[in-house]
Amino acid sequence: xxxxxxxxxxxxxxxxxxxxxxxxxxxxxxxYEVLRSYHGRIFALEExxxxxxxxxxxxxxxxxxxAQIRSRILEAFEKAGFRTAKIYFHLTRGCELRExxxxxxxxxxxxxxxxxxxxxxxxxxxxxxxxxHPDLRWKRCDIxxxxxxxxxxxxxxxxxxGCTEALLVNDKGLITEGAGSAFFAVNGKEKTLYxxxxxxxxxxxxxRAVVLRIARNAGLTPVEQAVTPQQAAQxxxxxxxVTTKDILPxxxxxxxxxxxxxxxxxxxxxxxxxxxxxxxxxxRP
Numbered sequence: 302x303x304x305x306x307x308x309x310x311x312x313x314x315x316x317x318x319x320x321x322x323x324x325x326x327x328x329x330x331x332x333y334e335v336l337r338s339y340h341g342r343i344f345a346l347e348e349x350x351x352x353x354x355x356x357x358x359x360x361x362x363x364x365x366x367x368a369q370i371r372s373r374i375l376e377a378f379e380k381a382g383f384r385t386a387k388i389y390f391h392l393t394r395g396c397e398l399r400e401x402x403x404x405x406x407x408x409x410x411x412x413x414x415x416x417x418x419x420x421x422x423x424x425x426x427x428x429x430x431x432x433x434h435p436d437l438r439w440k441r442c443d444i445x446x447x448x449x450x451x452x453x454x455x456x457x458x459x460x461x462x463g464c465t466e467a468l469l470v471n472d473k474g475l476i477t478e479g480a481g482s483a484f485f486a487v488n489g490k491e492k493t494l495y496x497x498x499x500x501x502x503x504x505x506x507x508x509r510a511v512v513l514r515i516a517r518n519a520g521l522t523p524v525e526q527a528v529t530p531q532q533a534a535q536x537x538x539x540x541x542x543v544t545t546k547d548i549l550p551x552x553x554x555x556x557x558x559x560x561x562x563x564x565x566x567x568x569x570x571x572x573x574x575x576x577x578x579x580x581x582x583x584x585r586p
Contacts, residue, residue: 325394334391337388
């Protein structure tokens with residue numbers, strides 16, 4: 302008899318619930334998205350869905366209807382009733398007994414959560430601490446896949462050091478991005494904003510794209526060019542951009558203060574522009 306142990310229960314393999322055999326659990330074989338709402342409206346929904354479709358295509362995951370996923374998101378958000386919410390969803394290749402090669406025509410498995418999101422103004426006012434960590438991820442970080450163990454380990458190490466985020470440094474000695482965020486550096490004297498260029502090394506962050514879009518309104522010239530930890534340490538301002546927290550100033554980098562040790566004027570100007578951008582977005586028809 303083929304057997305399984307599910308927690309403390311020994312049972313025939315045929316009696317194991319199918320969802321316990323999800324390829325997302327076995328292999329991280331799936332893709333995901335995280336969205337948020339501002340002022341009672343989901344922000345950049347179509348951009349997130351487009352990125353989701355691209356990620357799915359890159360891992361050859363098909364058999365889903367993006368219109369149906371959009372409908373599920375909107376229905377869940379409306380029923381949850383939160384004006385400020387975090388929406389997570391993922392799609393795995395499906396559920397079956399563990400084999401590396403998936404069965405043909407396997408039905409994808411969808412999962413979604415809606416949670417109330419509480420912004421932390423103190424972090425924007427005081428800034429956060431970050432530390433560098435080796436970038437041990439796979440070579441297709443542009444795909445928003447469920448394979449996030451290196452990110453998890455980096456975040457655990459950052460927390461152990463009293464930091465909010467880990468900045469990942471690749472084998473070329475360049476900062477790619479945070480374990481769960483996009484990274485920006487500001488040369489205040491030259492009014493230049495640096496961030497790693499798009500490519501397989503980083504996620505095409507939606508919030509990153511918005512920051513680059515509004516940078517000139519804040520008096521900054523965006524340059525898609527990676528920096529080393531040594532260069533970052535000499536910058537006047539550093540900050541993160543992430544869906545659930547938008548712009549977070551960095552005031553301590555690898556144990557040393559950034560600039561004056563307080564959030565700088567360029568980051569503050571960008572945050573103001575970002576808030577105006579999402580407020581205007583919420584008013585669109």
